[in-house]
Structures are given as structure tokens and as C-alpha cells.
Amino acid sequence: MxxxxxxxxxxxxxxxxxxxxxxxxxxxxxxxxxxxxxxxxxxxxxxxxxxxxxxxxxxxxxxxxxxxxxxxxxxxxxxxxxxxxxxxxxxxxxxxxxxxxxxxxxxxxxxxxxxxxxxxxxxxxxxxxxxxxxxxxxxxxxxxxxxxxxxxxxxxxxxxxxxxxxxxxxxxxxxxxxRLTKDADEVERMRAVGRKTCAVLQVAVDFICTGWIDGGSVRGVDGAPLTIGDVRRVMLREIAAQGLETPAGMIISQGRDAGLPHARGDDAMPLRPGQAIVIDIFPREAGGGYFHDMTRTFAIGYAPPELQQAYNDVLGAFEMVTAAFEAGAPTRKYQDMVCDYFEARGHDTIRRTYPIEEGYIHSLGHGLGLEVHEDLSFSSLVDRGDTIEPGAVFTVEPGLYYPSRGFGVRIEDTYYCAPDGHFESLTPFPKELVIRPYERD
Amino acid sequence: MxxxxxxxxxxxxxxxxxxxxxxxxxxxxxxxxxxxxxxxxxxxxxxxxxxxxxxxxxxxxxxxxxxxxxxxxxxxxxxxxxxxxxxxxxxxxxxxxxxxxxxxxxxxxxxxxxxxxxxxxxxxxxxxxxxxxxxxxxxxxxxxxxxxxxxxxxxxxxxxxxxxxxxxxxxxxxxxxxRLTKDADEVERMRAVGRKTCAVLQVAVDFICTGWIDGGSVRGVDGAPLTIGDVRRVMLREIAAQGLETPAGMIISQGRDAGLPHARGDDAMPLRPGQAIVIDIFPREAGGGYFHDMTRTFAIGYAPPELQQAYNDVLGAFEMVTAAFEAGAPTRKYQDMVCDYFEARGHDTIRRTYPIEEGYIHSLGHGLGLEVHEDLSFSSLVDRGDTIEPGAVFTVEPGLYYPSRGFGVRIEDTYYCAPDGHFESLTPFPKELVIRPYERD
Known part of the structure; x- marks a missing residue:
């Protein structure tokens, strides 16, 4: 040298x-x-x-x-x-x-x-x-x-x-x-960020629901069609008001874009009743602190049967896997469980097909803390032998993506494995697909 | 290997x-x-x-x-x-x-x-x-x-x-x-950030001046003593309102702290008439864009002769050196000019003494753009042969620091060397030491 x-x-x-x-x-x-x-x-x-x-x-x-x-x-x-x-x-x-x-x-x-x-x-x-x-x-x-x-x-x-x-x-x-093991002080801060992040999403839902469905649009109080940009602005304001910041932005994607997991969403796009809207937010304490990470999928007014079925499958996977969490278990076990679950319901998975563009195309979650992606992996591609240990904070985010059919679904909470081995969601927010603005007679 | x-x-x-x-x-x-x-x-x-x-x-x-x-x-x-x-x-x-x-x-x-x-x-x-x-x-x-x-x-x-x-x-x-050479679009953005940053500082000055001097304090409209934290909160709000962000914070330091160039300032400290207050802000376009960097030193109500003299010396150095800028000239020339100027007025400099804690203890400036410190150096310690070329954007920030005497002074503008070789300050803000709130009878 x-x-x-x-x-x-x-x-x-x-x-x-x-x-x-x-x-x-x-x-x-x-x-x-x-x-x-x-x-x-x-x-x-x-x-x-x-x-x-x-x-x-x-x-x-x-x-x-x-x-x-x-x-x-x-x-x-x-x-x-x-x-x-x-x-x-x-x-x-x-x-x-x-x-x-x-x-x-x-x-x-x-x-x-x-x-x-x-x-x-x-x-x-x-x-x-x-x-x-x-x-x-x-x-x-x-x-x-x-x-x-x-x-x-x-x-x-x-x-x-x-x-x-x-x-x-x-x-x-x-x-x-x-860093992977959070102590009590860190978890208390992360709980607070979780509550604030849920408040931000609630503001978005409330904002959408002050509009009304008018055929194929959702109109705001001033009569103009609501857009993704309108929702984003409301959320950015609430993020600041909650003492949070979002250095990597957020995802508000609708329709086909919702089927592309990293599409940020097009601000000019009007909201459409009956379409999948994926909102994925990952803010942190302002000035560079702990992150939260959550996703909900919404349909305004109603959900077509195909979307509702995919949503049910994702929610089913979410509930199945979180009910099965055990301290000390390998992450790989849960990624496999979710792949089994989806494959049994006719969805392709990244475990079976790679590269993959439709179906369950990513891993179940990742560590979370001072970075939005920390070093705890649920990958199907690389098995490092990672296990979920007490003190771990990580995301659980099953999803199904069908851009060719014009939708995608993801549900994500941040979870904590407590020292006594029990698991806690840090994301107290309901998981309902359909949200209902006023309908005009 | x-x-x-x-x-x-x-x-x-x-x-x-x-x-x-x-x-x-x-x-x-x-x-x-x-x-x-x-x-x-x-x-x-x-x-x-x-x-x-x-x-x-x-x-x-x-x-x-x-x-x-x-x-x-x-x-x-x-x-x-x-x-x-x-x-x-x-x-x-x-x-x-x-x-x-x-x-x-x-x-x-x-x-x-x-x-x-x-x-x-x-x-x-x-x-x-x-x-x-x-x-x-x-x-x-x-x-x-x-x-x-x-x-x-x-x-x-x-x-x-x-x-x-x-x-x-x-x-x-x-x-x-x-990156060092900014094109017309980049400079236009940096001009706008400069104007907005000046607006932020103006809000701070206006806020202080709505108070009144009451003996050794400055009281706000509600009668409570104004603190550094009050000024910081007002400025942070205005930074957000201007579409800026400040990832590395800001400096609002008073008295002895003003003599320590990197002291961020103590939010609990009440503002004091007649003390040096250094405000150094370096925000950028929100979401990660171009930075501005400026500093002013204020004294509320009046300035003691020693502080006024130091201020005059710093302002004199600033005006002398910016009047002498020539495209293509080595940065070292200007650092030397400022050292000459200060040494002739009885101040020690980093060129003469190292390590140094009082006097002129840093370099004249640095490049600025997508980072707050870019690769253009005015250092006394290392002469890399850097020259100020057309397209350069950089700070000019002479200062004098006397923590043992309870004050420090710094004046900083961001400068641009245009393609035709003329120099332009991107920091349209007056350079007056004393700011005057109301005085009560």
C-alpha cells in the first residue's frame, strides 16, 4: 500500500x-x-x-x-x-x-x-x-x-x-x-413521537373528511377539488406544529402510484373516491432525534372489492404476524410467515420471485431510532440471523402492490419489544380502509 | 492488502x-x-x-x-x-x-x-x-x-x-x-435566501425593539425580561415562515459568550443593555438547498466605549477588505490584510499567535453553497493557493474576541464574485451596533 x-x-x-x-x-x-x-x-x-x-x-x-x-x-x-x-x-x-x-x-x-x-x-x-x-x-x-x-x-x-x-x-x-437496544428514556421519547405522528395523520384524515364526494372528485370547503398537494401541505404544517421534522419527506400516493412503494406522490393529482391512497410518514423529533414510521392505506367513500380484498389480506398478515411475535425469535421467521400467508392467498412474494414487481415485494420491516432505517433486518434475500431482542424498536409493514391493476396497500406500525418480552405498538392509530367525507344530496 | x-x-x-x-x-x-x-x-x-x-x-x-x-x-x-x-x-x-x-x-x-x-x-x-x-x-x-x-x-x-x-x-x-462556481440560477437562489435571511434578522431586531430598557433588563410587552430564548423562538418561527430551515441551529450569544465564537448562547439568559450580542444565522432553503450565512453584533440601548472601539475596528476591517476584493486574487492576501489591519490597532491575530484565544482568532471566511462550509479557504494556517474566482460565493466575517473582557464582535456578509469580476454582497442588512428599544420615563 x-x-x-x-x-x-x-x-x-x-x-x-x-x-x-x-x-x-x-x-x-x-x-x-x-x-x-x-x-x-x-x-x-x-x-x-x-x-x-x-x-x-x-x-x-x-x-x-x-x-x-x-x-x-x-x-x-x-x-x-x-x-x-x-x-x-x-x-x-x-x-x-x-x-x-x-x-x-x-x-x-x-x-x-x-x-x-x-x-x-x-x-x-x-x-x-x-x-x-x-x-x-x-x-x-x-x-x-x-x-x-x-x-x-x-x-x-x-x-x-x-x-x-x-x-x-x-x-x-x-x-x-x-443503538439497537433502546433504554427506557429512548422508548419514552419514541412513544411520544409515535403519538405526535398519529396526530399528524389524524389531521390529514380530518382534512379529507371536511370535503365532500362529487362524482369522481373530492371537493374541499371552497369547492375546488382536493389534491395530494393539499393533504401534504396540511400534514407538513402539523408536523412542524407537533415539534417534528421530516428530513426525507413523506409518501402520499394514489392509484397506480400506491403500487410503487417509493413513489412520493404527485401533488397535482386530485383525490379520487374509491382509489387506494397510501400515506407513509416518517418524521423525527425536530433538530435531529428519534424517528417514527407508520403507514395507512385509505379509500375515500368506498373501496372496490379487489382493493378491499387486498387490504383484508394485508391486515390479516399484519395481525397474524404481530400476534406471533416472541422475544428472541429470528426476524426471518416472521418474514417467512408473511410470505406463507400471502402465497396461500394467491400473491407472489419476494421470497419466491426476484426481482419482483407485483405482490409482496419487500421485507417485513426494519430497525428504527436515530435513523429511519437501523440495523435490524427482516430480509428474504439475506439471512444474517437477526433476532428480535428486548429493547428493539422496529417497523412491521406488510404490503401488496399491483401497479398494473392501479393500486397498492401497505399497513405499518412501529413496534417495541419490552424488557419483559412483551410487544407494544407505538402507533396508536386505527386501521380502517374506508374514510367517509360528507356526501352531498 | x-x-x-x-x-x-x-x-x-x-x-x-x-x-x-x-x-x-x-x-x-x-x-x-x-x-x-x-x-x-x-x-x-x-x-x-x-x-x-x-x-x-x-x-x-x-x-x-x-x-x-x-x-x-x-x-x-x-x-x-x-x-x-x-x-x-x-x-x-x-x-x-x-x-x-x-x-x-x-x-x-x-x-x-x-x-x-x-x-x-x-x-x-x-x-x-x-x-x-x-x-x-x-x-x-x-x-x-x-x-x-x-x-x-x-x-x-x-x-x-x-x-x-x-x-x-x-x-x-x-x-x-x-460546486465552487455558482451559475446564474444558483446565484439567483442564493440572493433570495440572502434576502429572506435578512428578513429573519430584522424580525429579531424589531422584536427586541418592542421591549423597553428598565435598568439592567430589557422588558417585553408583557413586562417580563426578554431572554435569548425569546429572540431565538421568534427567529425560528420566521425562518419557517420564510421557507427556510436551519439544520445546524444558530448563534445568539451575549457578553462573555459573544467572545467565544461557537457558543450557541444560553436561552435562559436575559438580554442586557450595553452588552455585545452576536447573532449569527446560517439557514438554507427548506428541504436541503442553498445556504446563507450572516452575522451582526448588536448592543441594546448603548455601547460602552471599549465595545464601540472593537466594533469600529471590525467594521473598518470589513470595509477595507471588501473594497479591495479583486477577481483572481489569492484568498491569503485578504486574510493577511485583515491581520495587518488588526495588528496595527493593537489586536493579536491567529497569524501571529497559535493557539490563540483573544483577538482575531479565525480566518476571514469560507465558501458557501449546498454546504455551510464549502471548499474555499482563507486560512492563516494552511495556504493552499486558493483564489477568488468569478462564480465564487463565500463569507466575509472579520471578528474580535475578548471573553476576558466580556465581549466579542463579528460582522459577516455573504459575497458573490460575478462573472464580470465585480463583487456583490448577498446580505442587504445595515451594520449598526446600537439598536434602541423604547426607554421609559
């Missing part, structure tokens, strides 16, 4: 599936980083906290609690977690409760004078930090970064520091495993 | 300062990626667009225009830019105008069956993409990524593909250079 080619020993390693057996609850307790590090034979972990990423860096946010403190988290196994921060951020840093190390300790100007090449200077800066703080051996790397500068730094660092082995984990890594 | 140790040739390179001479305007025209690629001898560039990062991935957003399309940008030199996207995002992808490649083209399930190790499967998936699309030679990597998975993928990829050299640029890279 060195330009002079003198080193041949591999200086970094890559963990793909670091554990053969499923994790237990004890493994993934929030603060049990030492145990997770020991299992992966990690001597230290480094979480990058570059400026300007804030809530897009959940690994780092997990440690600094959403405060704006660009810097670096370093934890050696068996020792307290250190936060390396600019002296400019001293005030904020003190609020984290972490062991503080001011970056003033290393004189960047001296380093820059000694190493005129900027990359070499940056490598030397990091080398001094690692040396002075005793970071050596197998060091795991985490956080959200800029691809080029990070790769440049790490590749050089691995070449230049004897006894340093950079360990890059693909997934189920130390921090995502720690 | 291979586990079997059979390869010794370096498979990736790192560019620190890829160009010895300053870039010219022609070099950095928005769409002149081919020229920039040729200068760095890059055969292709790959911009990672992982899910869930959205506006935190400005390199990728630059291509997809803020649309939610997780995927990959690939551009070979001299060929159109390709967007690799999930078939689920087909609708959004069509709106980008880029050459579309559906990721359905590669059968992930087959790959996963053939390569049970998940990392190997991911490497194989990417290997097939690169092979099928003819991505080889020197390939630059860009975008915002998760540190571990990205490093794991790239390190393996560099080992396993013959003829592939991963090129990691530290800074002044192809895309940041392209």
Missing part, C-alpha cells in the same frame, strides 16, 4: 459477519460497548464527527446527544469514552458527560509547518492523537464521513502507524448493535 | 494538493467536470448516494437536485453522467435529466446466493457494476458515506479488480471545485 511498496502486511481488516450466533439481549445493552468490543476483538473504537453533518451522523449523535460539537469520539476497551473537541465547543462538550480532551492539545500550526503536504499533516495530526491517547491494535471506525478525505486519511494512517489495524465493519457493528 | 499477500502493487492513491497552480475560472465552470477530471488524470468518478443522508450528501445532491433517489452517480471522462437507481425510484430519477441505469440490471439475489459472505456479495455487486459499465483505471470517490461499510467495500474492491485504482482526493476535489 505504501508508494515505495516496502510493506506487504495487511494493515486493515474487514468484518463481514462478525458473529456466528445471534446476539442476546445482554450483548446489546446500550452501554455494553466493552462487551461488544471484546467480542470483535477491538482494542478501541473511533467515531468520526466531522463538521456540518449533525443529525446525518447518528453513530456520533448517539454519544453527543444531538449537540453541535464537531470532533472525535475515542473509546478504548475498558476505559471511559473520550470526546475530542475544539476549545470553541467547550461549553457544549461539558454537557455530554463524556471524558473531555481539547484538540488544543495538538498544535496544528506546528504540524502544518513540519508537514507542508496537507494530507501528510492531517495524518500526522491523527497519528499524534492516537499515539498520545494510546490508541493502537485493532481499531474500529464509525460515523458518517466524506468519502474521499476519509479514505485518504485512513489508508495512509494504516500504512504509517506500526501496530495499528483499521477494522471496518460492514454491518451489525459495535455501535449499531448498541 | 490481499489476505494471501500476493499483491504488492498499490491499488489506490491519494491526492493531497493535486494542482500546483491556482485554478482559473475556466477550470471550475459548473459543468466542466471533464476538464477537472483530465487535470487529475481521472478516468471516472463515482459519487455514493446511500439512503438516509439526503441533504447531508451535497456532492450527490449536486447531481440529483435534492431529489430522494438513493443510488450511485458514475461519470466516465467524456461521457454523460449516469444515475444508477432502484426501479422503485424511476419516477424521481427521470426528472434529473441524467442517463439512467436501473439497478435491476444486476441480480442481487443471485449474487447473494453465489457469495454467502455479505461483504463479498457487496464487492461482487459493485465489481459487476464497474465491469459492465466500463469503470476502470483511476476512479475518484466522492459523496457522504458511513465510514465502516464504505472503507470495507473500497478496500476490498481495490484488491479485487485488476486495473482499478481508487483515487481519494483530500480537498479541492473534482466535485467541490465544480
Amino acid at each position: 505504501r508508494a515505495d511498496g516496502t510493506r506487504s502486511r495487511s494493515r486493515f481488516s474487514v468484518l463481514s459477519s462478525s458473529l456466528s450466533s445471534p446476539l442476546t439481549q445482554e450483548d446489546i445493552l446500550k452501554h455494553d460497548l466493552d462487551r461488544l468490543m471484546a467480542e470483535r476483538n477491538l482494542d478501541a473504537i473511533v467515531v468520526e464527527g466531522p463538521d456540518g453533518l449533525e443529525s446525518a451522523n447518528p453513530d456520533y449523535n448517539y454519544f453527543v446527544g444531538g449537540r453541535h460539537i464537531p470532533g472525535l469520539i475515542i473509546k478504548k476497551r475498558g476505559e471511559p469514552t473520550m470526546l475530542l473537541h475544539s476549545p470553541w465547543e467547550q461549553n457544549e462538550a461539558e454537557q455530554t458527560g463524556l471524558a473531555l480532551v481539547s484538540l488544543n492539545r495538538w498544535n496544528l500550526r506546528e504540524i502544518l509547518q513540519e508537514f507542508p503536504d496537507r494530507l501528510e499533516a492531517r495524518v500526522e495530526h491523527r497519528r499524534r492523537i492516537f499515539t498520545d491517547l494510546g490508541v493502537r491494535g485493532r481499531v474500529g471506525i464509525y460515523g458518517t464521513v466524506k468519502a474521499g478525505p476519509f479514505f485518504a486519511l485512513m489508508a495512509r494512517l494504516a500504512q504509517q502507524i506500526d501496530g495499528l489495524e483499521i477494522v471496518a465493519e460492514l454491518d451489525r457493528d459495535v455501535i449499531s448493535m448498541a | 490481499r489476505a494471501d499477500g500476493t499483491r504488492s502493487r498499490s491499488r489506490f492513491s491519494v491526492l493531497s494538493s493535486s494542482l500546483s497552480s491556482p485554478l482559473t475560472q475556466e477550470d471550475i465552470l459548473k459543468h466542466d467536470l471533464d476538464r477537472l477530471m483530465a487535470e487529475r488524470n481521472l478516468d471516472a468518478i463515482v459519487v455514493e448516494g446511500p439512503d438516509g443522508l439526503e441533504s447531508a450528501n451535497p456532492d450527490y445532491n449536486y447531481f440529483v437536485g435534492g431529489r430522494h433517489i438513493p443510488g450511485l452517480i458514475i461519470k466516465k471522462r467524456g461521457e454523460p453522467t449516469m444515475l444508477l437507481h432502484s426501479p422503485w425510484e424511476q419516477n424521481e430519477a427521470e426528472q434529473t435529466g441524467l442517463a439512467l441505469v436501473s439497478l435491476n440490471r444486476w441480480n442481487l439475489r443471485e449474487i447473494l446466493q453465489e457469495f454467502p459472505d455479505r461483504l463479498e456479495a457487496r464487492v461482487e455487486h459493485r465489481r459487476r457494476i464497474f465491469t459492465d459499465l466500463g469503470v476502470r483505471g483511476r476512479v475518484g470517490i466522492y459523496g457522504t458515506v458511513k465510514a465502516g461499510p464504505f472503507f470495507a467495500l473500497m478496500a476490498r474492491l481495490a484488491q479485487q479488480i485488476d486495473g482499478l485504482e481508487i483515487v481519494a482526493e483530500l480537498d479541492r476535489d473534482v466535485i467541490s471545485m465544480a
Whole structure:
């Protein structure tokens, strides 16, 4: 890797599936980083906290609690977690409760004078930090970064520091495993976000129901046809009013679009009675906190039999699978149950056909927390041996998609597996397909 | 790098300062990626667009225009830019105008069956993409990524593909250079954000001035002392009303805190007449667009002579340096001018002393656009030879900091260097220190 080619020993390693057996609850307790590090034979972990990423860096946010403190988290196994921060951020840093190390300790100007090449200077800066703080051996790397500068730094660092082995984990890594288990405070916040998210959806339903059905349209109080954009605006306003934000937008899709799971919906499209309308919202606490994720499918006024049947199948799958949840069970079991259920009712599934465009075409859910997709997988494609452990928060979202027939259906709640092993929906919202505005005589 | 140790040739390179001479305007025209690629001898560039990062991935957003399309940008030199996207995002992808490649083209399930190790499967998936699309030679990597998975993928990829050299640029890279030069549409948007940001600050000033000075406090219309939190709430509301958002918060700091450039300010602190209040706001278009960045320093009712003198020095530096701007001139020249100016008036500077805590302790400004800090540097510490070229948008923000004396002053506008070489402030807001609420008899 060195330009002079003198080193041949591999200086970094890559963990793909670091554990053969499923994790237990004890493994993934929030603060049990030492145990997770020991299992992966990690001597230290480094979480990058570059400026300007804030809530897009959940690994780092997990440690600094959403405060704006660009810097670096370093934890050696068996020792307290250190936060390396600019002296400019001293005030904020003190609020984290972490062991503080001011970056003033290393004189960047001296380093820059000694190493005129900027990359070499940056490598030397990091080398001094690692040396002075005793970071050596197998060091795991985490956080959200800029691809080029990070790769440049790490590749050089691995070449230049004897006894340093950079360990890059693909997934189920130390921090995502720690984040997977929510403690009581985190769950209480997520419950509140769930209630607020339901309030946002209720506002949308109430808004639609203040209109009236007029043949093929739904007219608002001013007589103009209601559109998807009208519903979206009402919901965005309520999201802000509830102290939430929605960095990745939302899905309000109707008819054929509802059969394309990621179509965001066309704001100009008028609402149509009897069509499937999928509303999928995934807001989080404003300023970058915990997410909620829920979906309901509605039909205004009435549902054609084909849509009602698909809805019944999805709701049936939802009720069947959530009634069967058991703490410690493999996620794969539930994805298979849902595939069995749908296949028995004549729907194709991603387990049977791939690529697939119609039927049950995705996985049952995903982990949820500081990111809308966290590291708990229900995939039919990849079986990592994931299990649902106490403390897990995840989505349950069976769906059926038939764009060629002009509809799709999805029902989604966020679920929590409590420490005592019981399961709780964090999404207190009814699951009724048909909503009824006024009808004019 | 291979586990079997059979390869010794370096498979990736790192560019620190890829160009010895300053870039010219022609070099950095928005769409002149081919020229920039040729200068760095890059055969292709790959911009990672992982899910869930959205506006935190400005390199990728630059291509997809803020649309939610997780995927990959690939551009070979001299060929159109390709967007690799999930078939689920087909609708959004069509709106980008880029050459579309559906990721359905590669059968992930087959790959996963053939390569049970998940990392190997991911490497194989990417290997097939690169092979099928003819991505080889020197390939630059860009975008915002998760540190571990990205490093794991790239390190393996560099080992396993013959003829592939991963090129990691530290800074002044192809895309940041392209982004640096704003075209007419981008500048028009940035002008509008500037006007709206000024409107937000005006609301704060108006709000303060509806209060009245009562001895050592400023009382609001209800008689309660106004606090920093009150001002922040008013500003946050106006930011939303203007169609802006502020992902990294804002600074409203008073007294000693104003002397600490990154102190966010204490919401519980009552406003005090005669104290320095630094308000630094950096909102962007809602949903992840262009930023503005401005700062004003205020004193309510009156300014003590020491604060007024520091303010005069900062304003003098601001006016001196902005009057001297010339297209094509090195940024370092202006940082030096400001250091000269302050040193002649008895203030210490970061050029003379490092680390430094009082005086002029930072650089004059930074590039601005889809990120609040873009790749144009005025640093005293590192001279990269940056020049101010037509199309550049950047901040000008001289300041003086004296926390030991209980104050700090900063004045900041966002500036634009037009194609004809003239300079324009995008921050139409007066620069007056003292603001006057009513005084009660």
C-alpha cells in the first residue's frame, strides 16, 4: 500500500459477519460497548464527527446527544469514552458527560509547518492523537464521513502507524448493535413521537373528511377539488406544529402510484373516491432525534372489492404476524410467515420471485431510532440471523402492490419489544380502509 | 492488502494538493467536470448516494437536485453522467435529466446466493457494476458515506479488480471545485435566501425593539425580561415562515459568550443593555438547498466605549477588505490584510499567535453553497493557493474576541464574485451596533 511498496502486511481488516450466533439481549445493552468490543476483538473504537453533518451522523449523535460539537469520539476497551473537541465547543462538550480532551492539545500550526503536504499533516495530526491517547491494535471506525478525505486519511494512517489495524465493519457493528437496544428514556421519547405522528395523520384524515364526494372528485370547503398537494401541505404544517421534522419527506400516493412503494406522490393529482391512497410518514423529533414510521392505506367513500380484498389480506398478515411475535425469535421467521400467508392467498412474494414487481415485494420491516432505517433486518434475500431482542424498536409493514391493476396497500406500525418480552405498538392509530367525507344530496 | 499477500502493487492513491497552480475560472465552470477530471488524470468518478443522508450528501445532491433517489452517480471522462437507481425510484430519477441505469440490471439475489459472505456479495455487486459499465483505471470517490461499510467495500474492491485504482482526493476535489462556481440560477437562489435571511434578522431586531430598557433588563410587552430564548423562538418561527430551515441551529450569544465564537448562547439568559450580542444565522432553503450565512453584533440601548472601539475596528476591517476584493486574487492576501489591519490597532491575530484565544482568532471566511462550509479557504494556517474566482460565493466575517473582557464582535456578509469580476454582497442588512428599544420615563 505504501508508494515505495516496502510493506506487504495487511494493515486493515474487514468484518463481514462478525458473529456466528445471534446476539442476546445482554450483548446489546446500550452501554455494553466493552462487551461488544471484546467480542470483535477491538482494542478501541473511533467515531468520526466531522463538521456540518449533525443529525446525518447518528453513530456520533448517539454519544453527543444531538449537540453541535464537531470532533472525535475515542473509546478504548475498558476505559471511559473520550470526546475530542475544539476549545470553541467547550461549553457544549461539558454537557455530554463524556471524558473531555481539547484538540488544543495538538498544535496544528506546528504540524502544518513540519508537514507542508496537507494530507501528510492531517495524518500526522491523527497519528499524534492516537499515539498520545494510546490508541493502537485493532481499531474500529464509525460515523458518517466524506468519502474521499476519509479514505485518504485512513489508508495512509494504516500504512504509517506500526501496530495499528483499521477494522471496518460492514454491518451489525459495535455501535449499531448498541443503538439497537433502546433504554427506557429512548422508548419514552419514541412513544411520544409515535403519538405526535398519529396526530399528524389524524389531521390529514380530518382534512379529507371536511370535503365532500362529487362524482369522481373530492371537493374541499371552497369547492375546488382536493389534491395530494393539499393533504401534504396540511400534514407538513402539523408536523412542524407537533415539534417534528421530516428530513426525507413523506409518501402520499394514489392509484397506480400506491403500487410503487417509493413513489412520493404527485401533488397535482386530485383525490379520487374509491382509489387506494397510501400515506407513509416518517418524521423525527425536530433538530435531529428519534424517528417514527407508520403507514395507512385509505379509500375515500368506498373501496372496490379487489382493493378491499387486498387490504383484508394485508391486515390479516399484519395481525397474524404481530400476534406471533416472541422475544428472541429470528426476524426471518416472521418474514417467512408473511410470505406463507400471502402465497396461500394467491400473491407472489419476494421470497419466491426476484426481482419482483407485483405482490409482496419487500421485507417485513426494519430497525428504527436515530435513523429511519437501523440495523435490524427482516430480509428474504439475506439471512444474517437477526433476532428480535428486548429493547428493539422496529417497523412491521406488510404490503401488496399491483401497479398494473392501479393500486397498492401497505399497513405499518412501529413496534417495541419490552424488557419483559412483551410487544407494544407505538402507533396508536386505527386501521380502517374506508374514510367517509360528507356526501352531498 | 490481499489476505494471501500476493499483491504488492498499490491499488489506490491519494491526492493531497493535486494542482500546483491556482485554478482559473475556466477550470471550475459548473459543468466542466471533464476538464477537472483530465487535470487529475481521472478516468471516472463515482459519487455514493446511500439512503438516509439526503441533504447531508451535497456532492450527490449536486447531481440529483435534492431529489430522494438513493443510488450511485458514475461519470466516465467524456461521457454523460449516469444515475444508477432502484426501479422503485424511476419516477424521481427521470426528472434529473441524467442517463439512467436501473439497478435491476444486476441480480442481487443471485449474487447473494453465489457469495454467502455479505461483504463479498457487496464487492461482487459493485465489481459487476464497474465491469459492465466500463469503470476502470483511476476512479475518484466522492459523496457522504458511513465510514465502516464504505472503507470495507473500497478496500476490498481495490484488491479485487485488476486495473482499478481508487483515487481519494483530500480537498479541492473534482466535485467541490465544480460546486465552487455558482451559475446564474444558483446565484439567483442564493440572493433570495440572502434576502429572506435578512428578513429573519430584522424580525429579531424589531422584536427586541418592542421591549423597553428598565435598568439592567430589557422588558417585553408583557413586562417580563426578554431572554435569548425569546429572540431565538421568534427567529425560528420566521425562518419557517420564510421557507427556510436551519439544520445546524444558530448563534445568539451575549457578553462573555459573544467572545467565544461557537457558543450557541444560553436561552435562559436575559438580554442586557450595553452588552455585545452576536447573532449569527446560517439557514438554507427548506428541504436541503442553498445556504446563507450572516452575522451582526448588536448592543441594546448603548455601547460602552471599549465595545464601540472593537466594533469600529471590525467594521473598518470589513470595509477595507471588501473594497479591495479583486477577481483572481489569492484568498491569503485578504486574510493577511485583515491581520495587518488588526495588528496595527493593537489586536493579536491567529497569524501571529497559535493557539490563540483573544483577538482575531479565525480566518476571514469560507465558501458557501449546498454546504455551510464549502471548499474555499482563507486560512492563516494552511495556504493552499486558493483564489477568488468569478462564480465564487463565500463569507466575509472579520471578528474580535475578548471573553476576558466580556465581549466579542463579528460582522459577516455573504459575497458573490460575478462573472464580470465585480463583487456583490448577498446580505442587504445595515451594520449598526446600537439598536434602541423604547426607554421609559
